[in-house]
Every structure is written in structure tokens, then in C-alpha cells.
Amino acid sequence: MAKEVLSKDNIKRNVSVNSKEEAIRYTGGILVDNGYVESSYVDKMLEREELTSTFMGNNVAIPHGTEDAKGMVTETGLSVVTVPEGIDFGDGNIVKVLIGIAGKGDEHLEVLSKIAIVLSEEENIQTILDAESEDDIIRIFSEVN
Numbered sequence: 266m267a268k269e270v271l272s273k274d275n276i277k278r279n280v281s282v283n284s285k286e287e288a289i290r291y292t293g294g295i296l297v298d299n300g301y302v303e304s305s306y307v308d309k310m311l312e313r314e315e316l317t318s319t320f321m322g323n324n325v326a327i328p329h330g331t332e333d334a335k336g337m338v339t340e341t342g343l344s345v346v347t348v349p350e351g352i353d354f355g356d357g358n359i360v361k362v363l364i365g366i367a368g369k370g371d372e373h374l375e376v377l378s379k380i381a382i383v384l385s386e387e388e389n390i391q392t393i394l395d396a397e398s399e400d401d402i403i404r405i406f407s408e409v410n
Contacts, residue, residue, distance in 0.1 A: 270376060271343045271406050273399040274299050278347045285360075288352045289314055289328045292344050292365035301342035302330075302367045309334035310365070320354040323390050324361040327380065329373065341372040343380070345402055347394055362393050380406070 275295055282288040293307035309330035313319065319328045330337065344365035351359040364380060366373055383389050389405055396402045 268299075268301065268340045268342060270341055271345065271403060272299070273403065275342060275344045276399040276402050277345075278396060278399070278402075280346050280348050281350065282348060282352055285314070285352060285354050286311060288326075288346070288348065288360065288363055289365075292328050292346050292363045295344035295346070296342055296365050296367050299342065299344075301338065301340045303337040303339070306330050306334050306337040306367060309337065318354055318358070320358040320360060321384065323384060323387055324351065324359060325364065325384050325390060326354055326360040326362075327364045327366060327377070329366040329368075335368075335370070338367045338369045340367070341369045341376060342367050343376065343406070345393070345406070347396070349394060362390055 282291055289310050290307055293310045296302045297304050310328045313331045319326045321327055346363040348361050351361045354360045368376055383406055393402055
């Protein structure tokens with residue numbers, strides 16, 4: 266892997282978004298801007314969200330592309346976006362932490378399992394929201410890199 270899966274450039278703290286679509290576009294846009302995916306991948310993230318919500322509970326959503334979007338991934342990467350005021354992902358599910366995933370080949374499965382371990386601890390989610398720097402967030406996800 267040439268790029269770090271999660272770098273400071275992939276983390277945006279205290280973001281304000283007005284809708285689930287805007288939140289997913291923002292999260293995917295980080296992956297586009299930093300060279301992990303082609304811009305069309307973001308549409309596949311939205312398509313994936315229509316099929317089934319990427320809301321995972323504990324105020325977390327993990328937007329990612331559809332199966333047929335794999336060809337649009339240049340490098341495996343993550344983006345982390347915190348939205349302290351929360352965004353409604355439907356059915357009253359409020360998301361405050363978005364983690365965009367782009368996995369090259371089958372690497373996304375390994376990355377997802379590592380993320381799931383981090384996010385299964387509710388206190389880690391609060392730590393991410395309270396983080397005072399991108400480095401603080403990178404430390405929490407250090408096992409993913």
C-alpha cells in the first residue's frame with residue numbers, strides 16, 4: 266500500500282452538514298480529493314445507502330460504495346468526519362461519526378473488521394467526538410493503519 270489508510274488529511278472534525286446525502290458526499294469527497302477513489306465512487310456510496318442504510322448504531326455510519334464500485338478504488342483508504350450536532354440517517358437514527366471506506370480488492374473486509382472493533386466500544390466514539398486533533402483520532406484507529 267502506497268498511501269496510509271488513514272492520514273490527517275482524511276479527517277475532518279466538527280463539520281456541519283444539512284442532510285444524510287450531504288454527509289455522505291462530504292465523507293466520500295475526502296476520499297476523492299486525496300486520491301483514494303474516482304469521483305464516481307461517491308455516487309456509488311449514495312446508491313449503497315439507498316439499498317440499505319450504513320448506520321451502524323452508536324451514532325456511527327460507515328458509508329461505502331456498492332460491490333460494482335471496486336474498480337473505482339485506487340487505494341484502500343478511510344475518511345473520518347465528526348458531526349457533533351448529528352445528522353438524521355432516517356428512522357430517528359442520528360449519526361455523529363461518519364467513516365468512509367474505500368477498499369481495493371478485498372482489503373475493505375479487513376479494514377471493516379478492525380474498524381468494527383474500535384467502534385464497538387461506545388467510549389471510543391465519544392473519544393473521537395471529543396478529539397482535539399486529527400492525531401488523537403489517528404491514535405484511536407492506529408490498528409487500522
